[in-house]
Each structure stands twice: as C-alpha cells, then as structure tokens.
Amino acid sequence: MYDLTSVLEFDALSEVRPGSSILISGPAMSGKERLAYDVLADGLRKGNGAVVVTTGDGAGSVVEEFRSLVPDLDDSQLGVIDCRGEGGTDEAAIGNAHAHHVSSPGDLTGIGIGITKALEGLHNAGNEQGRLALVSLSTMLTYTDKKTVFKFCHVLSSRLDSAGYIGVFTIDSGAHDDQTLQVIKQAFDGMIDVRDAEGGGREARVLGLAGEPTDWQDI
Amino acid sequence: MSDSDLPVVLIVEDEPDVAETYKLWLQQEYEVRMAQNGDEGLEQLDADVDVVLLDRMMPGLSGDEVLERIRERDLGCRVAMVTAVEPDFDILEMGFDAYLSKPIRSEQLHETVDNLLDRSEYDSLLQEYYALVEKQATLEATKSSAELAESDQYDELSQRVAEMRDDLSETLGGIEDDSDFIATLRGLSDDEDN
Numbered sequence: 344m345y346d347l348t349s350v351l352e353f354d355a356l357s358e359v360r361p362g363s364s365i366l367i368s369g370p371a372m373s374g375k376e377r378l379a380y381d382v383l384a385d386g387l388r389k390g391n392g393a394v395v396v397t398t399g400d401g402a403g404s405v406v407e408e409f410r411s412l413v414p415d416l417d418d419s420q421l422g423v424i425d426c427r428g429e430g431g432t433d434e435a436a437i438g439n440a441h442a443h444h445v446s447s448p449g450d451l452t453g454i455g456i457g458i459t460k461a462l463e464g465l466h467n468a469g470n471e472q473g474r475l476a477l478v479s480l481s482t483m484l485t486y487t488d489k490k491t492v493f494k495f496c497h498v499l500s501s502r503l504d505s506a507g508y509i510g511v512f513t514i515d516s517g518a519h520d521d522q523t524l525q526v527i528k529q530a531f532d533g534m535i536d537v538r539d540a541e542g543g544g545r546e547a548r549v550l551g552l553a554g555e556p557t558d559w560q561d562i
Numbered sequence: 563m564s565d566s567d568l569p570v571v572l573i574v575e576d577e578p579d580v581a582e583t584y585k586l587w588l589q590q591e592y593e594v595r596m597a598q599n600g601d602e603g604l605e606q607l608d609a610d611v612d613v614v615l616l617d618r619m620m621p622g623l624s625g626d627e628v629l630e631r632i633r634e635r636d637l638g639c640r641v642a643m644v645t646a647v648e649p650d651f652d653i654l655e656m657g658f659d660a661y662l663s664k665p666i667r668s669e670q671l672h673e674t675v676d677n678l679l680d681r682s683e684y685d686s687l688l689q690e691y692y693a694l695v696e697k698q699a700t701l702e703a704t705k706s707s708a709e710l711a712e713s714d715q716y717d718e719l720s721q722r723v724a725e726m727r728d729d730l731s732e733t734l735g736g737i738e739d740d741s742d743f744i745a746t747l748r749g750l751s752d753d754e755d756n
Contacts, residue, residue, distance in 0.1 A: 455747040456655055459740045493695065494688050494750050501731065502743045525699030526692075529723070 362504030369537030392473030403436030422461025449486030
C-alpha cells in the first residue's frame with residue numbers, strides 16, 4: 344500500500360492500493376503539477392522509484408527540480424520521459440537519471456517505449472515500488488482526441504498495475520468541456536480535485552479511492 | 563472478405579518446407595495465407611489479415627522493409643518477426659509486436675499467434691468500453707443529478723460500464739508485459755489515423 348498522507352492529509356489517501364491511477368484535476372495555476380511532483384518526491388524519500396512523463400518541462404529541468412525537492416536524491420531512482428519533441432539534451436543535468444525523449448505528446452508508442460525503459464531502469468536499480476506522474480493530459484489532448492487519450496490512460500493504468508506502481512495524472516479542468524472531463528475521469532480509479540479557496544490559499548477533495556467523496560479541505 | 567470466420571494468418575517465408583510446416587500446424591484453427599517473398603506478402607495483405615509471420619531474412623524485400631510498408635498502410639494487423647537468431651536490438655522500437663526465433667516448435671507458434679489475437683480482442687473491448695463511457699459522460703454532462711437518479715437508461719449504462727471495466731481488467735488479464743503494452747499502444751495510434 345502507498346501512504347500519501349504526508350503529501351495530502353486525507354484518510355482516503357492513507358492506503359492507496361498498488362496499481363491505482365489517480366487523476367489530479369483543477370483549474371490552471373492551482374498547483375496540480377506541484378502536487379503530482381510532491382507525490383513523487385515523497386516516494387523518492389521513502390525509497391520508491393519515480394517516473395515523470397512531461398509535456399512541458401525538459402528532462403534536465405525535471406531532474407534538477409527533483410534534486411532540489413529531494414536533496415539526497417539518487418539519480419538512478421528517477422526516470423523522465425520528455426515528450427516536448429525539442430532537441431537539446433542537457434546531459435550534465437540528467438546525470439544518472441533514466442531519460443528518454445519522444446517526438447511529440449501525441450506519440451503514444453514512443454511514450455510507451457520510454458516508460459518501459461524507465462521502469463526497466465528503475466527495476467534494475469532495485470526499485471520494487473514506484474510512482475509515475477504524467478503532466479499533463481491537457482497537453483496530450485491538444486495533440487490527440489479524447490478517445491485515444493482515454494484508451495492510453497486505461498492501457499497505462501493496466502501496465503502500472505502489473506508493475507505495482509501508482510500513477511498520478513494532471514488535467515486542467517478549465518481547458519476541456521464537461522463531457523471530455525467525464526470521459527477521462529472514467530479511466531481512473533480515483534480523483535483529487537484541487538481549487539482556489541475563497542479566502543485565499545487552496546483546497547482539495549478526494550473522490551473514488553475509499554468510501555464517499557471527502558469534503559473540501561485546505562491544503 | 564475472408565472466406566471463413568477464422569482469424570487469418572499470413573506466412574511470409576522464402577523456404578517452402580518451413581512455410582508448409584507452419585501451415586500444417588496452423589490450418590486447423592486459422593485461415594492461412596502464404597507468400598514466398600516480401601512483394602507477394604504485401605499483395606496478399608488486406609484488412610482481413612490478423613497476424614503476419616514475417617521472416618526477417620529473405621531475398622528481395624527484407625522483413626524490416628515489409629514491416630515498414632505494413633505500418634505505413636495502417637492495417638492494424640499484428641506482426642511477429644521470425645528470425646534465425648535472438649534479436650539483440652529492440653524489436654518493439656522497430657515496430658514488431660513479437661518475435662520467434664528458429665527453429666520454432668508448434669506449441670510456440672500457436673502461443674504467439676493466440677497472444678497476438680488476444681491483444682486485438684483487448685483493443686476491440688476497449689473500443690466498446692469507450693463507447694459506453696462516452697454515452698454515460700454525455701448524460702452526466704447534460705442532465706442534472708436528480709434527472710440521472712431517475713433515469714433507468716443511466717442506471718443500466720452505469721452498470722454496463724462497471725461490468726466492462728471488470729472484464730477488461732480480469733478476463734483478459736490486462737497488460738501483462740512490455741510487448742503487450744507497446745503493441746496495444748501502437749494499436750491506439752493506428753486507430754486514430756483511421
């Protein structure tokens with residue numbers, strides 16, 4: 344079981360079953376990506392492997408980011424699949440992390456090969472447990488249709504299940520129509536909703552992982 | 563159109579004895595087509611073909627070239643590479659869905675073909691599942707929760723979605739290994755282009 348309560352203090356997150364995939368949904372600039380990275384950083388501190396599939400940040404800057412989140416980071420515990428399709432690999436920044444470049448966020452086969460290699464690299468480095476973050480589904484949805492993204496999420500969840508990993512995937516709730524959001528949600532075991540709180544700050548709730556949806560709570 | 567309801571396997575192999583042996587093993591369960599070289603293989607290939615057994619080393623077009631053309635045509639068939647030595651490169655990256663190294667035993671051949679057909683079944687179940695989810699989402703996006711609670715149609719749909727979700731994860735065992743994973747993703751990208 345994965346305990347995510349040191350990232351978000353919800354009982355529903357205290358025992359997340361291996362193989363679970365969680366959607367992190369919220370408006371732009373509501374800290375979804377931060378939250379996804381915190382879930383991975385928390386895992387790294389506990390000896391879990393971490394895989395980041397990024398459509399926005401370069402592999403080098405993701406590795407740097409995790410070095411600052413987890414000061415005693417062992418690079419070989421981290422895999423990054425950089426889907427920006429931009430050249431220029433910062434080898435020095437990547438270090439011993441498992442980095443893989445994919446031509447575009449719409450190249451699902453390429454992303455799959457990258458994930459496979461990252462999982463293999465982490466496995467060889469001795470990781471039996473791990474966490475994967477995909478940031479963001481919203482960018483993928485601009486490259487390919489919702490049907491394909493839905494199926495991709497489903498297939499990836501199934502792969503994470505057989506690896507015993509958990510996955511967190513971010514989506515910008517303001518960037519898509521209700522129907523698209525409803526469809527994408529169905530590919531996941533549960534969801535963390537994030538929003539700006541009325542009095543400032545942010546709040547979140549958890550749906551679908553254990554019991555009834557939780558109430559909104561400051562984070 | 564295919565003459566039977568059996569899945570169609572295309573054998574592309576330049577050695578007649580070897581090709582005949584594969585055919586003998588497979589013909590009870592599948593409709594088998596034969597081609598002696600890459601060009602003939604591409605002629606025999608159409609939307610009915612489910613699995614291609616492709617010899618890598620052939621005079622004329624090589625297996626790799628044939629594969630490339632198959633993928634360009636987006637036919638959605640699964641391709642197993644038949645090779646004399648265990649490949650030391652990444653067959654998944656090259657676009658093959660599986661490989662078999664010679665000499666091949668009957669049992670092994672059946673297992674590979676069955677496994678590739680299962681993946682196609684997983685694809686079509688996933689397709690069906692998506693159609694249900696999309697309908698459900700449309701109702702959720704257009705009706706109030708009170709209306710949904712009253713709706714038998716929504717209730718039934720939600721049940722079917724839950725059932726199919728279990729089917730997908732249990733009956734087929736989901737994604738078991740890396741080649742399943744990549745081959746299934748490749749299938750998704752192919753669908754998208756159609």
